[in-house]
Amino acid sequence: MKRKVNILREDIIPSLDAVLKLQGVPDDAEINPQVMESAKKALHYFSELARPQGVIADIDLADFEKIYNGIGLNVSPGPIEKIYPKASQLAVFAATIGPDIVKAISALFEKGDFALANHLDAAASTGTDLISHVLENQLKADLIRQGRANNETAVLAYSPGYCGWHISSQKQLFDFLQPGDIGITLRDSFLMEPLKSISGVLITGPANIHVFEAAYPFCAQCKSKTCGEKRLPKSK
Amino acid sequence: MELLDQISQSLQKGDDDKTAELTRQAIDQKIPVQQILDDGLIAGMTVIGMKFKVHEIFLPDVLLAARAMYAGMDLIKPLMIKESVATRGKVVLGTVHGDLHDIGKNLVAIMLKGSGFDVIDLGSDVSPEKFVDTAEAEQARVIGLSALLTTTMPVMKQVVDMIADRGLSDKIKVVIGGAPVNEKYASEIGADGYGFDGVKAVECVDQLMKRA
Numbered sequence: 454m455k456r457k458v459n460i461l462r463e464d465i466i467p468s469l470d471a472v473l474k475l476q477g478v479p480d481d482a483e484i485n486p487q488v489m490e491s492a493k494k495a496l497h498y499f500s501e502l503a504r505p506q507g508v509i510a511d512i513d514l515a516d517f518e519k520i521y522n523g524i525g526l527n528v529s530p531g532p533i534e535k536i537y538p539k540a541s542q543l544a545v546f547a548a549t550i551g552p553d554i555v556k557a558i559s560a561l562f563e564k565g566d567f568a569l570a571n572h573l574d575a576a577a578s579t580g581t582d583l584i585s586h587v588l589e590n591q592l593k594a595d596l597i598r599q600g601r602a603n604n605e606t607a608v609l610a611y612s613p614g615y616c617g618w619h620i621s622s623q624k625q626l627f628d629f630l631q632p633g634d635i636g637i638t639l640r641d642s643f644l645m646e647p648l649k650s651i652s653g654v655l656i657t658g659p660a661n662i663h664v665f666e667a668a669y670p671f672c673a674q675c676k677s678k679t680c681g682e683k684r685l686p687k688s689k
Numbered sequence: 690m691e692l693l694d695q696i697s698q699s700l701q702k703g704d705d706d707k708t709a710e711l712t713r714q715a716i717d718q719k720i721p722v723q724q725i726l727d728d729g730l731i732a733g734m735t736v737i738g739m740k741f742k743v744h745e746i747f748l749p750d751v752l753l754a755a756r757a758m759y760a761g762m763d764l765i766k767p768l769m770i771k772e773s774v775a776t777r778g779k780v781v782l783g784t785v786h787g788d789l790h791d792i793g794k795n796l797v798a799i800m801l802k803g804s805g806f807d808v809i810d811l812g813s814d815v816s817p818e819k820f821v822d823t824a825e826a827e828q829a830r831v832i833g834l835s836a837l838l839t840t841t842m843p844v845m846k847q848v849v850d851m852i853a854d855r856g857l858s859d860k861i862k863v864v865i866g867g868a869p870v871n872e873k874y875a876s877e878i879g880a881d882g883y884g885f886d887g888v889k890a891v892e893c894v895d896q897l898m899k900r901a
Contacts, residue, residue, distance in 0.1 A: 473747075473749070476747065476748045476749055477747050477748050478747040478748070478749065479744075479747075482747060485703070485746075485749075485750055485753070487703050487753055488747075488749040488750060488753065491749065491753070492749070558792075559791075562795050565756055565759050565760075566756065567752035567753075567755050567756055567795075567796075567799055568703075568749050568752035568753045568756065570752075570795075571748065571749065571752055571792065571796070572749065574792050614838075614839070620838065620839060620840055621840065640787065640789075641787060642787030642788060642838055642840045642841050643838070643840055644787065644788060644789060644838060644840075644841075646789070648789055648790065674869075676868065
């Protein structure tokens with residue numbers, strides 16, 4: 454069943470470090486005070502302008518297989534095709550931080566406030582990624598409440614365009630999920646609007662199903678490097 | 690000249706108000722516009738570019754400096770037009786059809802303008818015809834193409850092919866950039882260059898200008 458999810462703005466406000474890191478500033482760099490001031494201002498704008506919304510829908514294996522396979526452009530073998538058949542539960546999702554931030558970024562570039570514009574863009578991208586963690590946590594909590602998962606269960610999000618899953622599968626995903634009611638639409642190029650949106654599948658199961666060696670051909674080009682066990686909760 | 694050096698220094702510090710004030714002083718002192726541009730503003734941005742290249746400073750610092758550069762440029766631009774001061778060449782820039790990601794393209798535009806090039810920014814979701822028609826009409830020597838999606842990358846080849854079909858390959862060079870593309874892809878589609886980041890894009894455009 455498709456349902457809207459409650460995403461709190463404070464749960465997706467990125468850290469200052471994450472915003473700077475996304476712009477190539479290393480952890481140990483000495484930060485110019487003007488840069489710091491501008492980055493803090495961007496985070497303030499983010500907290501004013503972000504309007505997070507999301508939808509999620511449970512999906513059975515056969516239906517997800519159709520979405521995953523899309524029009525047959527996935528790279529095979531790939532990790533996701535080995536992970537999802539082992540899932541105890543699958544759900545597809547789409548979420549956005551809304552159009553206001555995207556408009557604000559453009560306006561700041563137009564105005565010539567380039568550093569602030571780029572900080573805000575980095576904050577928006579990081580915040581959008583954080584939505585998937587919120588959804589992972591919410592789904593896990595729901596499943597635990599329903600007795601369908603326990604603390605050892607891992608829920609991780611995977612998106613078209615990554616890990617060999619071709620972006621063209623967005624079409625099938627959108628046909629199934631219909632996220633237009635929260636303002637997310639898909640272009641012919643499979644680009645989502647608003648730009649700062651995220652979609653994909655939440656795969657639930659034992660943590661070890663998500664573990665894979667990042668040695669696929671596409672891993673060499675991957676810039677996120679946040680796959681598999683790096684995303685799993687650290688065991689205590 | 691001390692004043693021009695001060696312009697360069699204030700730009701490097703990202704101080705837009707000071708850069709504008711010093712540029713105004715230079716104009717009042719009748720220092721030739723070309724000299725203010727070359728030995729003040731562009732000199733400052735060149736240092737910024739070199740420091741960025743060796744990771745002494747980072748993108749946010751470059752963008753603060755660029756804002757200062759623009760503050761000075763706004764003052765000398767009317768004089769450049771009046772005195773017909775030549776730019777380093779004209780570049781048509783845009784994100785290809787189907788793609789709305791424009792941050793990378795914006796950063797390249799900022800760096801190119803900051804380095805003295807004349808940039809015609811067509812925005813995002815730009816058709817191959819629009820790129821080539823504009824470059825022809827404006828007599829631009831370089832087209833810069835940006836894409837963030839693997840699904841929109843093929844539009845880059847359409848632009849390269851259209852330039853060839855119109856017999857313009859000697860006059861118009863193409864440089865590409867964006868997350869999914871690389872040097873190898875540029876070579877595969879027949880593009881003339883690849884800009885990994887804003888600084889590399891400027892270097893690449895500079896070389897292509899000399900060849901076009």
